[in-house]
Amino acid sequence: EAGVTQSPTHLIKTRGQQATLRCSPISGHTSVYWYQQALGLGLQFLLWYDEGEERNRGNFPPRFSGRQFPNYSSELNVNALELEDSALYLCASSLFSGGEQYFGPGTRLTVT
Amino acid sequence: AQSVTQPDIHITVSEGASLELRCNYSYGATPYLFWYVQSPGQGLQLLLKYFSGDTLVQGIKGFEAEFKRSQSSFNLRKPSVHWSDAAEYFCAVGDSGGSNYKLTFGKGTLLTVNP
Numbered sequence: 001e002a003g004v005t006q007s008p009t010h011l012i013k014t015r016g017q018q019a020t021l022r023c024s025p026i027s028g029h030t031s032v033y034w035y036q037q038a039l040g041l042g043l044q045f046l047l048w049y050d051e052g053e054e055r056n057r058g059n060f061p062p063r064f065s066g067r068q069f070p071n072y073s074s075e076l077n078v079n080a081l082e083l084e085d086s087a088l089y090l091c092a093s094s095l096f097s098g099g100e101q102y103f104g105p106g107t108r109l110t111v112t
Numbered sequence: 113a114q115s116v117t118q119p120d121i122h123i124t125v126s127e128g129a130s131l132e133l134r135c136n137y138s139y140g141a142t143p144y145l146f147w148y149v150q151s152p153g154q155g156l157q158l159l160l161k162y163f164s165g166d167t168l169v170q171g172i173k174g175f176e177a178e179f180k181r182s183q184s185s186f187n188l189r190k191p192s193v194h195w196s197d198a199a200e201y202f203c204a205v206g207d208s209g210g211s212n213y214k215l216t217f218g219k220g221t222l223l224t225v226n227p
Binding site: 004033035042043044045048055056058090092097098100101102103104105106108 | 161
């Protein structure tokens, strides 16, 4: 069974640009979660999508947004990039809301 | 608000020695508890989980953890460490209550294994 996949693996952007990160959940999983792992800040919850709807949001500014598509894949968009957005962005999926989460390999975003 | 404390930032053990990684949580009700492992530059792999029932849970790679409600702890153990266990370990608590589900992670414990 294929795990959670994320693309791209690495992304380099300039301050002020927009970044789009993609995630495909495990087949059959309907919930997708996004986390940011920044140096010195640890793993922080960003967003939770379930059945196409945003269910919960962490303490991040509105320039972090996303969506979930009908096939349950998801996209994270970060607008007006700042240097401190440089981090590993991890996507996870679960079979149902509240179930154990399985993580993808992450997208390393570097903002210069 | 839920929170997780992993008191040990870095632990070094010899190969073959036993291991215990500490985790304390703060949560108002019975939490969902997890341990994940992360190798450098990689995503997180789920080692084990506790939702309810037996307080001693078995996971993959020979790991186990014990939920102690009175101590608000969920420590991870392994009787004999292998060099391949060197990685960073994260304890996490999930909100069992409800609709705003998310995982809250500890800061992690980096495990070094000496030959």
